[in-house]
Amino acid sequence: MAILADNKTRAVVQGLTGAAGTFHANQMREYGTLIVGGVTPGKGGTVHEGFPVFDTVEQAVAKTGANTSVIFVPPPGGADAILEAADAGIELIVCITEGIPVLDMVRAKRVLDARLSSREPSEGSLRPSAPSRPAPTLLADARPRQTLPRGSAAGEAGGLPTRCRLVGPNCPGVITPGATKLGIMPGYIHKPGSIGIVSRSGTLTYEAAFQITELGLGQSTAVGIGGDPVKGMDFIDCLSLFEADPQTRAVLLIGEIGGTSEEEAAAFIKANMKKPVAAFVAGVTAPPGRRMGHAGAIISGGKGLAADKIAALRDAGIAIAPTPADLGTTVAKLVF
Amino acid sequence: MKIHEYQAKQLLGRHGLPVPLGIPVLGADSLEQAIQEVIGASKSQTVAVKAQIHAGGRGKGGGVKVAKGVEVARLAAGQILGQRLVTHQTGPEGRVVKRLLIEEGVSIARELYAGILVDRGCSRVVVMVSAAGGMEIEEVAARAPEAIVKEHVDPALGLAPFQARKLSYALGLTGTAARNATSFLQKLYQAFVALDASLVEVNPLVVTSDERVLALDCKMTFDDNALHRHPEVAALRDLDEEDPSETEARAHDLSFIKLDGSIGCMVNGAGLAMATMDIIKHFGSSPANFLDVGGGATQEKVTAAFKILTADPDVRGIFVNIFGGIMKCDVIASGIVGAVAEVGLHVPLVVRLAGTNVEQGTKILAESGLPITAASDMADGARKVVELVKRQVS
Numbered sequence: 001m002a003i004l005a006d007n008k009t010r011a012v013v014q015g016l017t018g019a020a021g022t023f024h025a026n027q028m029r030e031y032g033t034l035i036v037g038g039v040t041p042g043k044g045g046t047v048h049e050g051f052p053v054f055d056t057v058e059q060a061v062a063k064t065g066a067n068t069s070v071i072f073v074p075p076p077g078g079a080d081a082i083l084e085a086a087d088a089g090i091e092l093i094v095c096i097t098e099g100i101p102v103l104d105m106v107r108a109k110r111v112l113d114a115r116l117s118s119r120e121p122s123e124g125s126l127r128p129s130a131p132s133r134p135a136p137t138l139l140a141d142a143r144p145r146q147t148l149p150r151g152s153a154a155g156e157a158g159g160l161p162t163r164c165r166l167v168g169p170n171c172p173g174v175i176t177p178g179a180t181k182l183g184i185m186p187g188y189i190h191k192p193g194s195i196g197i198v199s200r201s202g203t204l205t206y207e208a209a210f211q212i213t214e215l216g217l218g219q220s221t222a223v224g225i226g227g228d229p230v231k232g233m234d235f236i237d238c239l240s241l242f243e244a245d246p247q248t249r250a251v252l253l254i255g256e257i258g259g260t261s262e263e264e265a266a267a268f269i270k271a272n273m274k275k276p277v278a279a280f281v282a283g284v285t286a287p288p289g290r291r292m293g294h295a296g297a298i299i300s301g302g303k304g305l306a307a308d309k310i311a312a313l314r315d316a317g318i319a320i321a322p323t324p325a326d327l328g329t330t331v332a333k334l335v336f
Numbered sequence: 337m338k339i340h341e342y343q344a345k346q347l348l349g350r351h352g353l354p355v356p357l358g359i360p361v362l363g364a365d366s367l368e369q370a371i372q373e374v375i376g377a378s379k380s381q382t383v384a385v386k387a388q389i390h391a392g393g394r395g396k397g398g399g400v401k402v403a404k405g406v407e408v409a410r411l412a413a414g415q416i417l418g419q420r421l422v423t424h425q426t427g428p429e430g431r432v433v434k435r436l437l438i439e440e441g442v443s444i445a446r447e448l449y450a451g452i453l454v455d456r457g458c459s460r461v462v463v464m465v466s467a468a469g470g471m472e473i474e475e476v477a478a479r480a481p482e483a484i485v486k487e488h489v490d491p492a493l494g495l496a497p498f499q500a501r502k503l504s505y506a507l508g509l510t511g512t513a514a515r516n517a518t519s520f521l522q523k524l525y526q527a528f529v530a531l532d533a534s535l536v537e538v539n540p541l542v543v544t545s546d547e548r549v550l551a552l553d554c555k556m557t558f559d560d561n562a563l564h565r566h567p568e569v570a571a572l573r574d575l576d577e578e579d580p581s582e583t584e585a586r587a588h589d590l591s592f593i594k595l596d597g598s599i600g601c602m603v604n605g606a607g608l609a610m611a612t613m614d615i616i617k618h619f620g621s622s623p624a625n626f627l628d629v630g631g632g633a634t635q636e637k638v639t640a641a642f643k644i645l646t647a648d649p650d651v652r653g654i655f656v657n658i659f660g661g662i663m664k665c666d667v668i669a670s671g672i673v674g675a676v677a678e679v680g681l682h683v684p685l686v687v688r689l690a691g692t693n694v695e696q697g698t699k700i701l702a703e704s705g706l707p708i709t710a711a712s713d714m715a716d717g718a719r720k721v722v723e724l725v726k727r728q729v730s
Contacts, residue, residue: 075561101561101562101565102454102561103562106454109459110459110460110492199607201605201606201608201611203605203608203661204608205607206661207608207611207659210691227606230459256610258456280611282608283614285595285613285616285622323715324612325713325718
């Protein structure tokens with residue numbers, strides 16, 4: 001089992017021929033990921049490092065049956081790459097690109113949300129009444145025009161667009177150890193197991209996976225949801241998938257300062273989860289009003305403090321790792 | 337990126353938004369002429385003299401004065417320009433005022449608030465207004481959250497006219513003033529999007545006695561990730577408002593923030609960098625900085641980062657904490673060795689390496705003959721650097 005990605009995952013790499021795309025496509029292939037091709041406009045028809053290259057995601061999907069895309073496109077074109085993947089019927093989009101302008105993501109997210117709300121049920125409906133969440137659209141018909149989809153699921157669903165999930169941007173990606181690696185994380189620090197990891201940070205996720213592996217446990221799936229303020233899947237989306245996944249016995253959640261996602265996750269866990277959850281929140285020492293590397297990691301107006309997040313998680317009965325060196329031991333205690 | 341009030345108002349003016357007549361003053365020699373021009377053009381003797389620093393609370397800190405006539409205004413300006421201004425946002429050390437804005441006096445009927453930012457909770461831009469102008473919005477939010485009225489914007493539509501009207505009427509405006517406010521809010525949203533701002537606050541947004549609506553103060557912050565498509569905004573950066581080590585770090589594309597502790601940190605990844613700061617605090621000391629060298633750092637970049645740390649007189653010890661993913665441990669090790677060869681090493685250095693190419697990295701450090709303390713994991717490293725720094729002090 002595991003969540004989001006498994007050995008049925010067939011991935012294309014958008015931005016394959018760039019330095020990062022080339023390096024990581026090779027790394028993913030070495031890990032065992034089924035990379036069925038790449039997309040670089042203008043290089044369609046060529047073969048790059050043994051991967052067939054297409055001009056558009058639409059062509060790649062038609063020729064290879066890809067259901068997943070991993071994006072390494074540079075930031076100015078990052079949001080457009082996400083939209084192209086969604087339009088081509090890709091079901092899971094993992095966007096690694098860091099530095100996409102936030103208003104580009106606001107526009108892209110609007111399209112994805114409209115698409116998600118056009119199919120039921122969605123995990124979005126499991127959310128505790130999110131504050132001030134507006135109706136997804138003010139337009140009469142927000143559904144994309146029927147030039148799509150070619151994805152098989154969509155056709156069966158009576159012409160409605162394929163359900164499309166986005167992980168990231170600005171994230172390390174998704175790994176289901178032993179099955180598939182969709183991203184930039186080092187593969188060897190993971191091993192198949194029963195702990196689900198969901199994290200806003202990249203390298204801190206590696207730290208967590210490594211500690212869990214060293215303790216002799218392993219991961220069902222590790223998801224880096226990314227550090228940007230406007231992004232695809234959030235904690236709650238991943239938590240509800242882990243709750244339903246038979247392989248996962250416990251979840252480690254890694255948050256950081258900024259926003260209120262950790263507080264919303266705490267409320268969700270309390271109300272909806274039977275599986276035990278451990279958590280760590282980075283940034284107790286961060287000064288207010290400064291952006292700590294991640295665009296999302298900023299404390300402003302007294303909101304987003306690490307202390308508030310930790311208190312909310314603790315109130316929900318979640319085990320808190322006292323330091324980042326205790327990520328593994330804290331979650332291990334929950335399954336032993 | 338932040339800019340000054342006068343720069344924000346110039347941008348608003350260019351986007352068709354009404355702002356008071358004002359002239360920036362960048363040095364004492366152009367002061368008198370600026371005052372005379374503003375008085376001459378506005379046909380009123382009253383001018384406002386406003387300190388231009390990147391911090392709020394300027395009024396309460398004595399950085400804003402209203403004066404009548406050239407002579408009084410010149411004296412008022414003399415009391416601000418070149419002085420150290422302390423507000424609740426500058427910290428106790430304050431900020432030296434190097435720029436002023438001389439502005440026409442405005443006859444105010446009402447003071448309101450308008451702000452635009454991205455609401456990350458729903459991934460939409462939100463336009464907020466409040467009738468409690470002049471007060472900080474955080475304070476209004478804490479005391480009377482119902483006084484803040486919001487409209488979320490569909491990015492495909494922009495702020496619809498009906499939404500802008502709802503906001504204007506919610507402020508209790510009528511007639512000409514309501515029409516002017518509606519137009520103001522729509523243009524403000526358009527400017528926000530056109531400039532890739534991350535925050536625009538007009539506080540106060542004033543209604544004059546003749547029912548005009550204009551921005552009496554304006555604060556703008558921009559999305560650093562979008563500056564590449566706005567060179568005219570990027571050019572507004574005022575290096576005097578930044579810590580020199582942060583300017584140096586940006587030149588090398590490093591994510592760096594100066595803090596007030598004694599242990600310098602060099603880490604890859606923002607989350608791990610914050611966690612490293614936290615674990616230093618946990619073991620009883622405090623971090624001198626946040627530094628994320630990023631994923632694909634070169635040896636030159638690592639060397640530059642290391643030099644920034646060693647140049648800081650507050651740094652009494654250095655902790656390098658690397659979990660190599662894309663970043664390779666041997667690149668980090670070579671960067672450190674290169675930097676020490678250039679600038680020397682005068683404080684204890686603890687290095688923890690894990691992940692990609694860890695063996696090669698450890699070997700490079702061991703063979704360098706440098707006095708480096710190796711750490712087995714992140715807790716071990718933090719404990720060691722805190723102890724070494726304490727021992728050095730006592």
